[in-house]
Amino acid sequence: MKLNVLLVRFLVWRMKYISNNNFTLILSGIVGLVAGLAAVTLKESVHYIQAVLNKYIYTSGFDFLYLFYPLAGIVLTMVVAKYVLKEKLGHGITQILFVISKRSSIVKRSMMYSRMLTSAITVGFGGSVGLEAPIVVTGSAIGSNLAQLTHLNYKKRTLLIACGASGAISAIFNSPIAGVIFAIEVILTDVTINKFIPILLSSVTGSLVSLALLGDDLLFSFKLKDPFLAEHVHYYIFLGIACGIVSVHFTRLTYVIERLIKKVTNDWSRAVVGGIGVALIVLTFPPIYGEGYATIKQLLNGNDDIIFNNSLIYEGTDKTLVIIMLLFAILVVKPVASALTIGSGGSGGIFAPSLFMGGIAGYLFAKTVNFVLPITISTSNFTLVAMCGVMSGVLHAPLTAIFLIAEITGGYELFVPLMLVSAISFITISYFEKHSLYTKSLIEKGDLIQHDKDRQVLSLMKVNKIIESDLLTIKYDAKLEDMIKLIKKSKRNIFPVLNYDGGLEGIITLDDIREKMFDEEARKKIIVKEVMQLPPAEVHPDDSMQTVMNKFEVTQAWNLPVIDEGQYIGFLSKSRIFNAYRNKLINQDKE
Structure with a gap:
C-alpha cells in the first residue's frame, strides 16, 4: 500500500516537473539498462548450463550423452512452462x-522472466534454437510493464516495447545500430523522430551494459580477414538467389513441421516425440546441436573438420565432396530440428537458426565454387554475407541483417555485398512468401494489420464495447396499442421484437407503423408480429470490426442486432461505430 502511495506521489511530481517526452527518454534509458542486464544474465546462464553438462560428459566418458540433453531440455521446459x-x-x-496489435501493448508481467528461464533450459541443454527471440520478448515485456507502472498510454507503451527489443538485440550482439533497426523494422510499423531517439538511447544503453559486463565475450563476433573483390560480384548475385531459396525452404518447412508436431495433443507425448526427433537429427548431424555459433566460427576460420566431430559420417577418400554433401544435408534438416524444438514445447527463436542456415549456405556455396571452378573465392566472406542474406529472407528484415553482420565483423568492408545479397534474397523470398515467419500466422488470422491505418484502428475496436442495450423491447404477440406506450418512453425509433425465450423475432421502426399508430381501431387489432420486419443481417459479439463493417456495407443498414447463441444482446449502430472509430483515431495519433 505504501508503495502505491509513493508511486502516486512520484507520478504527480513527474507531471508537474518533467514533460512527457523527457520522461519517455528517461524510461527508454532504464529499459535499455534492464534489457541489457537481462541479456547478459541469459547468455551467462546458458553458458554455465552448457559448461556443467559438457563437464559431465568429460567426467563420465560417454561422448554421446549430449544426444539425450535436447530431449531432457525440451521435457523440462514443458514442465516449467x-x-x-x-x-x-x-x-x-x-x-x-500480437500483443501490440490486439492487446493494446499490455504484456503480461510474467513474460519479463518466463522466456529467460525457459530458453536458458532449452538452449542450455542443446535445443536447436537461439536466445535472441526470448531476450527480445524479455526486453519488450520490461518496456511494457514499466510503461504500465507509470500509466503511459498505448503509444508510449508500444514505444517502450520497441526500446526493450532494441536494447536486448544491442546487448546480446553488441550491435547498437542493428538493435535500433530491428526495433523499427520488426516491432514498429511507423517511425517519427520522437520515436527514433528513445529507441536509440535504449540501444546504446544496452550495448554499454554488454561491453561493461562481458567485454569481448560476445554471443557471436568475427574479424574480417579477406577483402571484398569487385570481380566476384556475379558470385554474390547467385549467392543472393540461393539465400532466398534457402529462406523459402526454412520458412515453409518450419510451418509444416510445427503443424505436424502439434497434432500430438498430449503435452508429455509431444515433448518426448520432439526431443527424440531432435536427438536423432543431432546423432546424424552433430553441428545442429544447440545454437550452432561455434560451428559457424570454425567454418569462418577455415576449419571444416568441425562437422565430422562426434559424427557417424567419416571423411572418406574425397573429403571435399563429402563436406559439400554433408553441408547440403544440414541445410535440409536444420529447419526440422528448430521446428521440433519450438513446436514440442521448447523455448527459443529462429534468429540464431536463420544465421546458422546462412553460414552453412554461404560456406557450402564458396566451397562448391572453389571445388568446381578453377578459382578461389573467400569462404569466410561468403559465409558472413550469406548469414545476412538468409536472415534478411526469413525475418523479412534486410536492414537489420545488413547492419548486424557489419557490426559483428567490426567494419563495413563487406557493406556492398551485404546490401546486394540482402536485397536479392529479400526479393526472392517475397515472390514466394509475402510475410515473415513472425507475422505470417498473425496476418492470416487477421490479428496483425500492416500498412493500413483504417484496418489497424478497426482492429482495436471490440463489438462488445459499443453494443447499445438501451433499446426498449416488445413481445411478438403484443398489440400495436401496447407499443404506443413504449414509443412515449423511448428516445429511439427502433424496437426489437422478442419471443419468450429472449430470441429476436424481428424489428419495428416508426416508419413501419407511422400510418397505423394514429388509427385507434387498428391499434387494438394489429399484432406486432404482423408489422415487424426481419433484420438484414446479424452480428455476433466475437465478430471482428472489419466483418461488422462489411455487413453494414452489404446491407446498407444503419442498425444491426447483436445475437449470441440465439439470444438478443443489443444493437450496433453506424453512428456509434463512427464515434468510437474517431476516438480511437484521436488516441492513436496522440504522442
Missing part, C-alpha cells in the same frame, strides 16, 4: 506483435 509458469511458449516475437 505448463506447471510453474502456466504459459504457452511458441514464437516469442510473434506473441509480442
